Amino acid sequence: MPEYKQFPLADTAEGLTEAEILDWKVKPGDEVTVNQIVVEIETAKAAVELPIPWAGVVTELLVEPGQTVEVGTPILTVDVDPHGTASGSAPAATAAGEANGDEEEMKPLVGYGSKASSAKRRPRKKAGGAPSTPAAPPVAAVATPVQAVEVVKPRQPADDKVADTTPAAYVPLAKPPVRKLAKELGVDLRTVTGSADGGVITREDVYRAAEGATNGAAVSSGPAAATAAQAGSYDPATRERRVPIRGVRKATAQAMVNSAYTAPHVTEFLTVDVTPMMELRDKLRRTPEFADVKLTPLAFAAKAVCLAATRTPDVNAVWDDAAGEIVYKDYVHLGIAAATPRGLVVPKVRDADALSLAELAAAIGELTATARDGKTTPEAMLNGTFTITNVGVFGVDTGTPIINPGESAILALGAIRDMPWVVDGELAVRKVMQLSLSFDHRVVDGQQGSQFLADVGALLADPAMAITY
Known part of the structure; x- marks a missing residue:
């Protein structure tokens, strides 16, 4: 049976x-x-x-x-x-x-879960040379x-052929965009009668159902209504939508509140002429090593952070309040803040300090693409030691980033702009970027934070400085 x-x-x-x-x-x-x-x-x-x-x-x-x-x-x-x-x-x-x-x-x-090991221990030999036999066969671990x-x-x-028509078993006929719209408007498709051939539910059917759920209020089927109803429940009478706070947004909000009200934040700013970095970037792009790699200013900043952290390890440490200790990490698990349709996520590049510039650029490209597709695993966002957020991609010059819980510092990269700059006593147009560093003043003193930020800036202003680290 x-x-x-x-x-x-x-x-x-x-x-x-x-x-x-x-x-x-x-x-x-x-x-x-x-x-x-x-x-x-x-x-x-x-x-x-x-x-x-x-x-x-x-x-x-x-x-x-x-x-x-x-x-x-x-x-x-x-x-x-x-x-x-x-x-x-x-x-x-x-x-x-x-x-x-x-x-x-x-x-x-x-x-998920640990795997049952397939490796078997060799039987130990007795004094006489014969292998010992275990008293009972080991119990296989099932993970x-x-x-x-x-x-x-x-x-x-056997002759009962009546189809199961209970709501749980009934699967409405609707295309994925229609299902998405129904979810956004809070419409249960199992209650909607499809008007298309074969009973397929259309967008108009969903709008009519939403209209009925709001006591006859008119529902526009134009792009404005669809845009306004990207998530949550949309009220066409007030032209407002309410989105439940859950998932990534809920976790991010709680983490930021906890961090802001737990760690005493200090933020410092530095404006840097990154023209040499951009010139090096153009040169490296023409080499075989970087032929298939998207080399971005973020990759240079990631490399600079890893190098600068060797001189100021405090930025790569964490305050352990429960143990009454500061924990210094001999590795850099570099978090890269990525904006996704589900909210802000910060996946990590593991052991970023052990990677070359080309390897870092490739890892960051793969990591951000996975995040935007919504495929980042929970494990990929655990145990970071330092984070970079690139607000420059939105055309923003600077900001005051909030430290991620479990870390002591975060660096924000601003937009790179053509600006007047004094070079060797003369005015010139240069590529200029603003950096902002927020750090936990319990772990990082002002001198240490300033030294680290200056080191990162120096490495971006003159990448040849890297050979001195």
Whole structure:
């Protein structure tokens, strides 16, 4: 008989308590294989795709896209024995994994949890030279972040062919843009009757449904209404939209508030002539090493930060209030602040201080592209030691950045502009950039912060200075 299991929302990163269902990759009736991606969720840090640990047939989607659920909540039901191949009449498998009296190994989710080691220790030899035999076979460690929740449903008679039309099983017919619009306007597509051929739901159907939900208020179907309803619930009567504070935005806001009211911030500014850096950039672009690399001022700044931190390690340390210690890091996990549709995220370039300029440029390019696509993993945003935010890409000259929690300093890069500058006593037009450094005054004194900022500026103004570090 069919054997049903419910797939609960897994903890994809340490401390995750809830997540929003963004998009289902399967629908009822689909066959799935072990470790197949079935759903995309948004945690407080990033969008994450979850694989399923069993093979079978999807029977029910228990949560709608846009709904936020707690870790451990069942979100999907799968028939793991759709063809009735299970032998015997033993009771179905329990949540702990027992089936037919034997232990059933739960396949680990790809990318999450520790892996069971495949390496075997050589048997130790006894004094006589014969290998010792363990008293009992070792128990294989099964790594899995989820627990199966067993659901046993009565088998329907063979002649019962009535289709399941319950709301949870019904999947409305609508194209992805229409589904997105419905989510933005707070319209449940299961309550909408499609007007297109085959019952397909159109944008006009969604607008009419939204109009009915607001007691007959007119809903414009023009671009202004669509733009205003990018997220949350849109009220056409007041021309306002309300967006729930959750996910990346909620986590970022809380982190910034905690940092601003915990670490005593000091911000210093420096204006730098970066003409030599830009000339070097043009020269390096013509070399084979940088032929396939997007070399940006951000990459030069990243290299300068790593070098300058060797002379002022305080900026790469952190205040541990609980332990009453300052922790100095002998590595630089460099955070790069990236603006994404879901909000600000700060993925890290691991061991950035060990990378060449070309390697740093490539790593930053890959990291920012992944962030903008919403594919940054939660692990990629943990354990940073220093952050760079490039406000210059928005045409902004400078700012007072807030330090990321767990760090002691952050550098903001302003826009590079052609400006009048005095060179060797004469006025010239040069490429000029403003730098701003915020630091935690508990860890970094004014002298140390000033020295670090001056070092970064000197390296950007004259990249040849790098050979002296």
